[in-house]
Amino acid sequence: MWSVAGHNRTVRIFQRSLREGRLGHAYLLVGRAHVGKMTLALDVARALNCTGEAAPCGQCSACRRIVLNRHPDVMIVGLDTEKASKEGKTRKEISIDGVKAILRAASLPPFEGRYKVFIINDAECLSGEAANCLLKTLEEPPARVLFLLLTARESGLLPTIVSRCIRLELQPLPLSTVEAFLRERDVNAEKARTVARLSKGCPGWALNIAGDEGAWQQRSELLTTLARVLDSGLEERFAFAAELGGRFEKDRAAVNELLEMWLDWWRDLLLVRAGSASDIVNFDQEEVLRRWAGAYSLQEIAGFIRHLIVAREQLRWNANARLALEVLMLNLPNGNREETKEDVRLPSYRA
Ligand SMILES: [Zn+2]
Numbered sequence: 001m002w003s004v005a006g007h008n009r010t011v012r013i014f015q016r017s018l019r020e021g022r023l024g025h026a027y028l029l030v031g032r033a034h035v036g037k038m039t040l041a042l043d044v045a046r047a048l049n050c051t052g053e054a055a056p057c058g059q060c061s062a063c064r065r066i067v068l069n070r071h072p073d074v075m076i077v078g079l080d081t082e083k084a085s086k087e088g089k090t091r092k093e094i095s096i097d098g099v100k101a102i103l104r105a106a107s108l109p110p111f112e113g114r115y116k117v118f119i120i121n122d123a124e125c126l127s128g129e130a131a132n133c134l135l136k137t138l139e140e141p142p143a144r145v146l147f148l149l150l151t152a153r154e155s156g157l158l159p160t161i162v163s164r165c166i167r168l169e170l171q172p173l174p175l176s177t178v179e180a181f182l183r184e185r186d187v188n189a190e191k192a193r194t195v196a197r198l199s200k201g202c203p204g205w206a207l208n209i210a211g212d213e214g215a216w217q218q219r220s221e222l223l224t225t226l227a228r229v230l231d232s233g234l235e236e237r238f239a240f241a242a243e244l245g246g247r248f249e250k251d252r253a254a255v256n257e258l259l260e261m262w263l264d265w266w267r268d269l270l271l272v273r274a275g276s277a278s279d280i281v282n283f284d285q286e287e288v289l290r291r292w293a294g295a296y297s298l299q300e301i302a303g304f305i306r307h308l309i310v311a312r313e314q315l316r317w318n319a320n321a322r323l324a325l326e327v328l329m330l331n332l333p334n335g336n337r338e339e340t341k342e343d344v345r346l347p348s349y350r351a
Helices: 008-019 037-049 061-067 096-106 128-139 159-163 175-184 189-198 203-210 213-230 234-250 252-273 283-293 298-316 321-330
Strands: 026-030 074-077 116-120 145-151 166-169
Touching (some): 037 061, 037 074, 037 116, 037 145, 096 116, 096 128, 128 145, 175 189, 175 203, 189 283, 213 252, 213 283, 234 252, 234 321, 252 283
Parallel strands (some): 026 145, 074 116, 116 145
């Protein structure tokens, strides 16, 4: 059984190629974070190496070890899997060493399965050297080897790499599919509905949040922090930028996620300000959004959204994080805070 939620068309493409023995040697799976790229890649690896009756059976030793990343013929590389991340440092790129290791393994026949499968997560983070090294193998692929490149940001890949792969795009899932996916995993109806809407069609994200009280709590803390920062003076805003900059050095993903959340919140603010509250993502925050919408003009909100997008891009391209965040804080509009004072009594920000 294929375990990926939704993406039926893409699953059918793989199933047909497997059935007809016409599998390509390299695929590029494009889609936003947590949309299901890794689950699908692991499904393909299991379908190729399953020893059960209806591949991928999910029950046999091969299927189970693949999911646990313990199968000798299935190798995953990415930013998280590099050694440095275990030492508490954040990697900015997938180095040539990681790619050389997979190319060495690719030159040998499968150890126990039928196919060697190499999953390259965050493929946009391949260093130039690593990408060029991989390119040579993609041009002359060994037999019984499959490369699955996963990316949320295709523009960061070398066009020559993209042109060597069969490109499949994973679109966000319909909200009803995410909701059903959560219900099948024993998430209660109300939470499933709320989380599905917040997930923007990404079941992996939804399951993380729904299944983890801590993560749910963290989301509301981040939203509270956001409101505190709005209500604070420049000094506190700079302290916040410094704290975020420091966190970025240790955990880029957390800061990127925070900026995404801010972006959603400000887009929602724009919608509420423009009178389209029914379309907001953070619909459990509607009351708070309504209060803040009164404090800003449409121009101020739209302007800050542009600054947020610039900051997000700068962090992606490894700019000085603290500086980029300080500039962002400088551009945070002050609005007419009297509008909100009555209802939002927030303590000043503390890191
Ligand atoms: Zn199996």
